[in-house]
Amino acid sequence: MLFETQVEVRANKILGAEIFLLTLHAPDIARAALPGQFVMLQASPSPEPLLRRPMSFCQIGPSGSPATGPETFRILYQVAGSGTRLMTRLVPGDTLSCLGPLGRGFPLLPGGHPRRVVLVAGGIGLAPFPFMAERLRGSGIAWTLLYGARSAGQIVGVDWFRQLGGDPVLVTEDGSVGEKGFVTAPLARMVEEDRDGIEVYACGPDPMLRAVARVCREGGVPCRLSLEAVMPCGFGVCLGCGVEANRPEGGYLRICTDGPVFAGEEIRF
Amino acid sequence: MSAPMNLAVKLGPLHLKNPVLTASGTFGYGEEFEPFLDLNRLGGFVVKGLSCRPRPGNRSPRTWETPAGMLNSIGLENCGIDRFLEEKLPRLRKYRTAIIANLFGETIEEYCEVARKADAGEGLAALELNISCPNTARGGIDFGCDPEATREVVRAVRDVTSLPLMVKLTPNVTDIRPLAEAAQQGGADILSLVNTFFGMAIDIRSRRPRLSTRHGGLSGPAIKPMAIYLVDRVRAATDLPIVGIGGIRSGEDAVEFMIAGASAVQVGTGNFVDPLCSVHVLEEIETFLEKEGIQELRGLIGSLPR
Ligand SMILES: Cc1cc2nc3c(=O)[nH]c(=O)nc-3n(C[C@H](O)[C@H](O)[C@H](O)COP(=O)(O)OP(=O)(O)OC[C@H]3O[C@@H](n4cnc5c(N)ncnc54)[C@H](O)[C@@H]3O)c2cc1C
Ligand SMILES: Cc1cc2nc3c(=O)[nH]c(=O)nc-3n(C[C@H](O)[C@H](O)[C@H](O)COP(=O)(O)O)c2cc1C
Ligand code: FES
Numbered sequence: 068m069l070f071e072t073q074v075e076v077r078a079n080k081i082l083g084a085e086i087f088l089l090t091l092h093a094p095d096i097a098r099a100a101l102p103g104q105f106v107m108l109q110a111s112p113s114p115e116p117l118l119r120r121p122m123s124f125c126q127i128g129p130s131g132s133p134a135t136g137p138e139t140f141r142i143l144y145q146v147a148g149s150g151t152r153l154m155t156r157l158v159p160g161d162t163l164s165c166l167g168p169l170g171r172g173f174p175l176l177p178g179g180h181p182r183r184v185v186l187v188a189g190g191i192g193l194a195p196f197p198f199m200a201e202r203l204r205g206s207g208i209a210w211t212l213l214y215g216a217r218s219a220g221q222i223v224g225v226d227w228f229r230q231l232g233g234d235p236v237l238v239t240e241d242g243s244v245g246e247k248g249f250v251t252a253p254l255a256r257m258v259e260e261d262r263d264g265i266e267v268y269a270c271g272p273d274p275m276l277r278a279v280a281r282v283c284r285e286g287g288v289p290c291r292l293s294l295e296a297v298m299p300c301g302f303g304v305c306l307g308c309g310v311e312a313n314r315p316e317g318g319y320l321r322i323c324t325d326g327p328v329f330a331g332e333e334i335r336f
Numbered sequence: 337m338s339a340p341m342n343l344a345v346k347l348g349p350l351h352l353k354n355p356v357l358t359a360s361g362t363f364g365y366g367e368e369f370e371p372f373l374d375l376n377r378l379g380g381f382v383v384k385g386l387s388c389r390p391r392p393g394n395r396s397p398r399t400w401e402t403p404a405g406m407l408n409s410i411g412l413e414n415c416g417i418d419r420f421l422e423e424k425l426p427r428l429r430k431y432r433t434a435i436i437a438n439l440f441g442e443t444i445e446e447y448c449e450v451a452r453k454a455d456a457g458e459g460l461a462a463l464e465l466n467i468s469c470p471n472t473a474r475g476g477i478d479f480g481c482d483p484e485a486t487r488e489v490v491r492a493v494r495d496v497t498s499l500p501l502m503v504k505l506t507p508n509v510t511d512i513r514p515l516a517e518a519a520q521q522g523g524a525d526i527l528s529l530v531n532t533f534f535g536m537a538i539d540i541r542s543r544r545p546r547l548s549t550r551h552g553g554l555s556g557p558a559i560k561p562m563a564i565y566l567v568d569r570v571r572a573a574t575d576l577p578i579v580g581i582g583g584i585r586s587g588e589d590a591v592e593f594m595i596a597g598a599s600a601v602q603v604g605t606g607n608f609v610d611p612l613c614s615v616h617v618l619e620e621i622e623t624f625l626e627k628e629g630i631q632e633l634r635g636l637i638g639s640l641p642r
Contacts, residue, residue: 311395319396
């Protein structure tokens with residue numbers, strides 16, 4: 068079920084270097100959401116900017132009571148340009164139009180019988196994983212988070228994962244926290260040690276996703292990648308968000324409706 | 337509650353129950369909007385541009401947002417006329433609204449082939465010809481930028497179809513009037529305008545174009561004043577019914593086009609911002625007429641003194 072509704076801002080907190088957590092009241096959307104799916108959110112109560120911004124579900128709930136189910140969801144966002152800059156000015160009580168849940172998220176249960184799902188996040192690509200980790204824990208599936216960022220200031224939300232019983236592996240490009248370098252280094256080690264026991268879910272910038280896809284391909288480990296693109300509509304009509312399909316007849320897949328999460332072998336990028 | 341207002345309009349041979357259509361390339365094949373709105377509410381909808389054979393479209397990035405608008409270079413990706421007729425159209429026939437096929441080609445023969453097939457398809461109310469396409473036989477200059485080519489292609493298509501024929505004009509010309517006249521001489525029943533304006537954006541850090549194709553087409557509220565200007569110019573050059581297109585997001589935008597001379601409108605980019613935009617435009621036109629005490633659309637259309 069898909070909803071086009073007005074959502075109310077409940078909170079908008081700064082968490083790190085230009086990284087914010089936005090809480091929105093939208094029971095219909097919150098109840099229908101799945102990890103890896105997204106909403107198209109108006110960035111500001113004013114008519115500018117024209118297009119809505121795609122934003123992933125970061126956390127759902129907490130619910131008012133078990134009977135009513137969740138009523139709110141959270142978005143973790145980073146200032147990237149004019150629209151996300153405007154989002155930082157949102158205050159409780161503001162209303163925005165919102166369309167969602169959209170797209171195909173991560174599989175709730177991994178495909179084969181892996182012992183562990185490895186979540187690989189690059190920067191703000193962390194956004195879908197608190198919700199994902201919570202669902203995996205609910206299904207009794209083991210998970211590990213590998214979380215890379217430029218520097219310590221961009222690392223947020225580590226406690227969420229600790230509360231879910233995880234011990235995130237942190238990597239920064241400048242070494243200010245955790246291991247120095249890129250997330251693909253610890254990923255390559257895990258693939259090396261346990262190639263039959265893991266499946267990888269990744270979200271982050273394109274260069275990181277390409278590197279993750281390569282490590283997984285070479286190690287024979289299945290991977291799911293959450294892709295990004297400029298998305299004018301988010302529901303499959305503008306054809307603005309194509310990614311090349313990895314199939315003999317060629318052509319493009321729509322990131323918004325065929326994705327945003329794809330199996331590594333579905334796409335050529 | 338007053339009696340429902342009669343918003344029916346006649347565009348030459350094409351009769352619409354209301355003047356709100358959706359624009360090609362912004363409404364998919366119609367079915368994508370089924371979760372959001374009752375397609376029967378619309379005066380009609382124009383489907384994604386169709387060609388003889390399927391087209392994969394351009395490489396990404398294909399879109400970029402600009403102030404009050406967006407650039408696109410989708411590259412006319414579509415499933416091809418055959419698949420549209422076999423798979424999409426049969427499902428759409430149940431709707432009591434005008435389904436309009438938007439067609440394009442790269443040669444006159446291709447335009448005729450796709451039009452002949454569309455003409456044989458059951459359930460189409462009209463054809464809209466997109467002539468903002470490079471004419472390969474004439475060194476790639478768009479059909480719609482050349483009055484001679486416009487006349488020729490419209491005449492050739494006119495000969496292979498008896499459906500109402502709408503010709504969609506490009507704004508990328510110095511003077512639109514000779515093109516409007518050429519389309520009329522070729523046998524167009526209706527003129528729709530405008531298609532997107534050529535535009536470009538550059539990433540100043542990487543110093544590369546934002547679109548993979550370097551240039552693209554600009555749409556959205558940013559183009560509305562230019563589109564209204566062109567409706568005013570075309571109205572002075574022909575007496576064919578006009579369908580106004582360009583940046584329409586509200587009933588008031590639509591009314592502005594109608595006062596300028598448009599008998600109907602198409603909502604384009606607005607559908608991306610709000611999938612219910614077309615229905616809101618319709619409701620707001622009704623509200624406007626009621627508030628202003630206008631009984632019939634005829635009192636509005638072309639009411640701007642010439
Ligand atoms: C499925 C999906 C989920 C996303 N989830 C999140 C999230 O949870 N948190 C978060 O911070 N960001 C997320 N993003 C990226 C986010 O949508 C962009 O950073 C944002 O749209 C930038 O808007 P802006 O106005 O600040 O930037 P500007 O550069 O001013 O935007 C100009 C245009 O480009 C688009 N754009 C620019 N950068 C991107 C980008 N990287 N990806 C997509 N569109 C872009 C904008 O939407 C806008 O149309 C997601 C993207 C997608 C596709
Ligand atoms: C993403 C996109 C795809 C389009 N595809 C087509 C098309 O296939 N055929 C066509 O005639 N016009 C196409 N158009 C042009 C629109 O139908 C319309 O003429 C234009 O966008 C101006 O209206 P607007 O400002 O309301 O969007 C497209 C426009 C956009 C934004
Ligand atoms: S964003 Fe419009 S089709 Fe994907």
